[in-house]
Amino acid sequence: MTPAGEEIFTIELMQSPGSYHLSIFDIRTQAGEHLVNLRREAELLASAKPHHICSYRGFEIFAQRQQVQQEGAHLLLSGDAR
Secondary structure, rough: OOOOOOOOEEEEEEEEOOOOOOEEEOHHHHHHHHHHHHHHHHOEEEEEEEEEEEEEOOOEEEEEEEEEOOEEEEEEEEEEEE
């Protein structure tokens, strides 16, 4: 926590879907932009298997390309509490 009582934000995200290299973010907007990029990259993958992209506050976050017949490819971001 900061002296003002604010919680410090930190998150480690995979550099790309399927990567084992992490990038650390301490600014929420930068982390959000990177999540958008991860979503776009996952949409381009041929495989529909889930890709672990981070753990945050006890949740495991995955990106998965999901094929929907009438609407094309969509990405499912999901989290599982661990």
